[in-house]
Amino acid sequence: MKIGILTGGGDCPGLNAVIRAVVRAAKRHDYELLGFKDGWKGILESSYITLDRDAVSGILHRGGTILGTSRTNPLKDDTSKKRLLKNIETLTIDCIIAIGGDDTLGVAARLFELGVNTVGIPKTIDNDLSGTDYTFGFNTAISFVTEALDRLHSTTEAHHRAMVVEVMGRHAGWIATYGGLAGGADIILIPEEPFDIDDVCEVIRRRQRRGRFFSIIVAAEGAFPKAVEGPISRDTVLDAFGHPRLGGVGEFIAKEVEKKTGVETRHVVLGHLQRGGSPTAYDRILGTRFGVKAVDLLLDGNYGRMVALKGDAIVDIPLAEGTKKTKTVNMDMYRLTQIFYG
Numbered sequence: 001m002k003i004g005i006l007t008g009g010g011d012c013p014g015l016n017a018v019i020r021a022v023v024r025a026a027k028r029h030d031y032e033l034l035g036f037k038d039g040w041k042g043i044l045e046s047s048y049i050t051l052d053r054d055a056v057s058g059i060l061h062r063g064g065t066i067l068g069t070s071r072t073n074p075l076k077d078d079t080s081k082k083r084l085l086k087n088i089e090t091l092t093i094d095c096i097i098a099i100g101g102d103d104t105l106g107v108a109a110r111l112f113e114l115g116v117n118t119v120g121i122p123k124t125i126d127n128d129l130s131g132t133d134y135t136f137g138f139n140t141a142i143s144f145v146t147e148a149l150d151r152l153h154s155t156t157e158a159h160h161r162a163m164v165v166e167v168m169g170r171h172a173g174w175i176a177t178y179g180g181l182a183g184g185a186d187i188i189l190i191p192e193e194p195f196d197i198d199d200v201c202e203v204i205r206r207r208q209r210r211g212r213f214f215s216i217i218v219a220a221e222g223a224f225p226k227a228v229e230g231p232i233s234r235d236t237v238l239d240a241f242g243h244p245r246l247g248g249v250g251e252f253i254a255k256e257v258e259k260k261t262g263v264e265t266r267h268v269v270l271g272h273l274q275r276g277g278s279p280t281a282y283d284r285i286l287g288t289r290f291g292v293k294a295v296d297l298l299l300d301g302n303y304g305r306m307v308a309l310k311g312d313a314i315v316d317i318p319l320a321e322g323t324k325k326t327k328t329v330n331m332d333m334y335r336l337t338q339i340f341y342g
Contacts, residue, residue: 001029001031001032001094001095001298002031002032002033002034002091002092002093002094003022003026003031003032003033003034003093003094003095003096003097003298004033004034004035004036004043004048004088004091004093004095004096004097005019005022005033005034005035005036005051005067005096005097005098005099006035006036006039006040006042006043006067006096006097006098006099006100006104007019007039007065007067007068007069007099007100007104007123008039008040008069008070008071008072008098008099008100008101008103008104008107009039009069009071009100009101009103009104009123009124010069010071010101010124010125010275011063011064011065011069011275012065012123012124012125012136012137012275013063013125013136013137013140013141013275013276013277013278013279013280013283014123014136014137014140014279014283014284014286014287015064015065015069015099015123015137015287016056016059016060016062016063016064016065016066017059017060017136017279017283017284017287017288017291018099018121018123018136018287018288018290018291019035019051019056019059019065019066019067019099019291020056020059020060020288020291021287021288021289021290021291021292021295022097022291022292022294022295023051023052023053023055023056024053024056025291025292025295025296026295026298027052027053029295029299031295031298032050033050033051033052034048034049034050034051034091034093035048035049035050035051035055035066035067036048036067037049037067037068038067038068038069038070038072039068039069039070039071039072039100039104040070040072040073040074040084040104040107041070041072041074042067042068043074043084043087043088043096044072044074044080044083044084044087046087046090046091048091049067060284060288061278061279061284062278063275063276063277063278063279064276071103073103073107074107075107075110084111085114085116088116094117095117095118095119095298095303096108096111096116096117096118096119097118097119097120097121097294097298098118098119098120098121099120099121099123100120100121100122100123100124101122101123101124101126101129102124102128102129102323102326104120104123105120105122105129105306105319105322105323106323108120108319109304109319109320109322109323112303112304112319117303117304118303118304118319119294119297119298119302119303119304119305119306119307120305120306120307120319120322120323121290121291121294121306121307122135122290122306122307122308122322123135123136123137124137124138125137125138125140125141125168125175125274125275126138126168126169126170126171126172126174126175127172127174127175127327128169128170128171128172128174128326128327128328129322129323129327130321130322130323130324130325130326130327131306131308131317131321131322131323131327132306132307132308132309132310132322133308133309133310133311134286134309136279136283136286136287136290137275137279137283138174138175138178138283139279139280139282139283139286140277140278140279140280140283141168141175141179141274141275142174142175142178142179142182143280144179144270144273144274144277145165145167145175145179145180145182145183145218145270145274146179146182146183147183148165148183148268148270148273149165149179149180149182149183149184149185149216149218150183152165152216152268153183153184153214153216156214156215156216157213157214159214159264160213160214160263160264161214161263161264161265161266162204162214162215162216162217162254162257162258162261162263162264162265162266163214163215163216163217163265163266163267163268164217164218164219164250164251164253164254164257164265164266164267164268165185165216165217165218165219165250165267165268165270166219166220166221166249166250166251166267166268166269166270166271167179167218167219167220167221167270167274168220168221168270168271168274168275169190169191169220169221169222169223170191170220170221170222170231171191171222171326171328172190172191172192172220172222172326172327172328172329173188173189173190173191173192173220173222173223173328173329173334174329175220175274176188176189176190176218176219176220176223177190177329177333177334177337178333179218180218180337181333181336181337181340183216183218184216184340185216185217185218185337185340186203186204186207186215186216186217186340186341186342187200187203187204187215187216187217187218187341188217188218188219188334188337188338189217189218189219189220189223189249189253190220190222190223190329190334191220191222191223191224191231191328192328192329192331192334193331193334194223194224194225194226194228195223195224195225195226196225196226197225197227197253197256197257197260198260200217200253200256200257201256201257201260201261203215203341203342204257204261204263205261206342207342208263210342215263217253217257219249219250219253220249221249221250222249223249224249225252231249232248232249232252250267250268250269251267253267254266254267286309289314290307290309290314293307293314293316294307297316302316304318304319304320305317305318305319306318306319306321306322306323308322
């Protein structure tokens, strides 16, 4: 069997752990593996490397992806789709293992409908894919956010400031909620619940009355005030899947807070720092389990499936189910964070 493997969308700690696990598990059955470069773009351009045990040696701890990635949409038009299907046939690929988020796996689900054998592995630091309890990369991201908040607390307190920390989370505030809770944030703002800037300012004033002259506000990039229609975006440029580039909510909140409270307020955008660095032990293990499970699906001929975590078990579900909706934050968990406001 000849297997193609690719990583698409934003990079994520743990991707190399998955690639390594797929290769090591597949080589036990003498399968041939082609690693396509830069996501779906690699198949469109027939750009790939041969993967064997030596190719994946020593990559478990490394961040990023040895295959590279991109946000290429190979189904954006008929020309691209025809080239993709032709190259899959020419390269005699028996199955494609796609590692990615909703866009990458959405393409894999569509290809399965077109007769291509595909298996999906969910990847996103945002943890917003339906069908799986957690995605690898999320634990690493919130660990970094927690460390960043620990560092920001000392300087914010020393200068009696308010600090707004903008984290990733386009449609769901998992990183903000978990990272903010672990890092002791005083206010957490997420896309699932539009905020009132006056309520934010009141929390800061309440803390001042208690003698706490500093505040940490964590805001997901997709968070937005009730008075605004949808998330804040710095520009109108869309990626290949039609998503705008978000950013600016942290700066917006900081300006409003300083104007309304008189408290000196700064903002910091953690941005791609959340994607970088070595994966945590949890993400290395989860990625490894996902990779081995994907090869098990190939052995059984179970195509059109996505591996997933349910409780402590690695299971599989239809690809279409895994990408059908955005998994938003459990609001009971979000309400728990509000106990610590002020």
